[in-house]
Amino acid sequence: MKLNIAVLPGDGIGPEIVAQAQKVIDAIAVKFDHEVNYTNALVGATAIDKVGNPYPDETHEICMNSDAVLFGAIGDPKYDNDPKAKVRPEQGLLAMRKKLGLYANIRPVTTFPSLLDKSPLRLDIVEGADFVVVRELTGGIYFGEKGRSEDLKKAFDTCTYTTEEIERILKLAFSYAGKRDKRLTVVDKANVLATSRLWRETAQAMEADYKDIEVDYMFVDNAAMQLIQWPKKFDVMVTENMFGDIISDEASVITGSLGLLPSASVGIHTSVFEPIHGSYPQAAGKDIANPIATVLSAAMLLESLDLLDEAKAVRDAVNESLDAGVVTEDIARDGKASKTSEVGDWLTNFIKNN
Numbered sequence: 448m449k450l451n452i453a454v455l456p457g458d459g460i461g462p463e464i465v466a467q468a469q470k471v472i473d474a475i476a477v478k479f480d481h482e483v484n485y486t487n488a489l490v491g492a493t494a495i496d497k498v499g500n501p502y503p504d505e506t507h508e509i510c511m512n513s514d515a516v517l518f519g520a521i522g523d524p525k526y527d528n529d530p531k532a533k534v535r536p537e538q539g540l541l542a543m544r545k546k547l548g549l550y551a552n553i554r555p556v557t558t559f560p561s562l563l564d565k566s567p568l569r570l571d572i573v574e575g576a577d578f579v580v581v582r583e584l585t586g587g588i589y590f591g592e593k594g595r596s597e598d599l600k601k602a603f604d605t606c607t608y609t610t611e612e613i614e615r616i617l618k619l620a621f622s623y624a625g626k627r628d629k630r631l632t633v634v635d636k637a638n639v640l641a642t643s644r645l646w647r648e649t650a651q652a653m654e655a656d657y658k659d660i661e662v663d664y665m666f667v668d669n670a671a672m673q674l675i676q677w678p679k680k681f682d683v684m685v686t687e688n689m690f691g692d693i694i695s696d697e698a699s700v701i702t703g704s705l706g707l708l709p710s711a712s713v714g715i716h717t718s719v720f721e722p723i724h725g726s727y728p729q730a731a732g733k734d735i736a737n738p739i740a741t742v743l744s745a746a747m748l749l750e751s752l753d754l755l756d757e758a759k760a761v762r763d764a765v766n767e768s769l770d771a772g773v774v775t776e777d778i779a780r781d782g783k784a785s786k787t788s789e790v791g792d793w794l795t796n797f798i799k800n801n
């Protein structure tokens with residue numbers, strides 16, 4: 448098969464972690480006799496620096512013409528620490544999601560047997576935890592009208608959702624639950640927010656079409672607590688953009704590191720495969736960031752193209768590397784950390800030789 452992959456490394460650790468995922472895809476291509484064509488494109492702070500736009504039209508064209516997009520991360524302290532900056536790297540990520548119609552971000556949270564002790568939570572709490580956060584990705588407060596009063600002493604962000612936006616993400620979440628343990632938790636703040644009440648009303652109306660799915664409703668503050676106290680009670684969680692952003696970072700604690708969680712952003716046009724973490728600028732250029740979230744995002748990319756044996760070979764390699772202790776410093780034992788690039792090399796060799 449011929450694969451056209453758009454590669455958007457972005458900022459900070461983005462280029463380093465994406466390079467490892469590309470090495471892994473290359474090894475898979477050789478093993479399974481595929482031809483891979485990568486097209487690199489600018490996004491984020493790097494794109495602002497080069498062309499003044501965090502999501503240039505050329506990048507959009509490249510994404511639209513690809514079979515899938517492999518994305519690293521965006522963000523730079525020079526913008527984080529300048530609240531007055533008008534053009535920001537994050538606008539590039541949001542524009543990409545909106546223009547590609549990526550209304551759903553699928554964030555699977557699974558524990559790895561050899562890393563159970565890396566979670567700050569007790570082993571009996573985390574062992575066997577396995578759930579998916581389905582996060583709405585192109586609506587809500589991140590995309591709502593925002594502004595600042597003339598005297599600069601007041602600012603506002605608005606959260607808006609339409610029934611149509613809620614229905615399409617719920618449909619996808621119901622279908623995920625149908626393929627798993629048939630349990631769906633709708634996370635909202637319906638005791639306070641009008642948008643959340645619309646989410647709850649819409650979900651309640653859809654229950655009749657999915658009689659085999661057990662649906663429950665949970666306020667987001669309670670969900671944030673229960674996720675840590677009883678992670679095993681969850682199967683599929685579905686929620687709005689900002690709540691999903693926050694609870695999925697929180698969920699990474701169950702697995703041991705934010706550097707382990709992959710995601711797939713799907714919707715209308717092409718799909719984007721991206722780690723859930725950011726550009727981790729403190730680690731940029733040091734070859735220490737964990738590449739596994741990005742490598743597992745590449746596995747999700749292969750699955751999206753129905754290359755299931757190929758994806759399994761990536762997952763097997765990752766599991767073996769974790770069992771063998773070939774890991775970066777965030778999940779290392781007894782000070783024995785491998786570099787980002789060494790983890791990538793190990794995975795590549797494992798795929799070649801097995």
Ligand SMILES: NC(=O)C1=CN([C@@H]2O[C@H](COP(=O)(O)OP(=O)(O)OC[C@H]3O[C@@H](n4cnc5c(N)ncnc54)[C@H](O)[C@@H]3O)[C@@H](O)[C@H]2O)C=CC1
Pocket residue numbers: 460464519520521522523524527537540704705706721722723724725726727728729735736737738740777
């Ligand atoms: N999808 C994206 O591109 C995202 C971009 N950002 C941007 O990233 C920049 C940094 O944001 P932060 O809040 O510091 O979040 P972050 O996710 O970059 O890092 C938070 C912490 O998580 C850990 N971490 C993250 N990735 C890791 C990896 N691969 N290996 C090991 N440890 C890892 C580190 O301890 C790090 O200090 C900001 O500019 C922010 O806007 C933040 C989240 C998502």
Ligand SMILES: CC(C)CC(=O)C(=O)O
Pocket residue numbers: 537540589692723724
């Ligand atoms: C710019 C942010 C919305 C990025 C983020 O935190 C994420 O997508 O997880």
Ligand SMILES: [Mg+2]
Pocket residue numbers: 692693696723
């Ligand atoms: Mg986030």
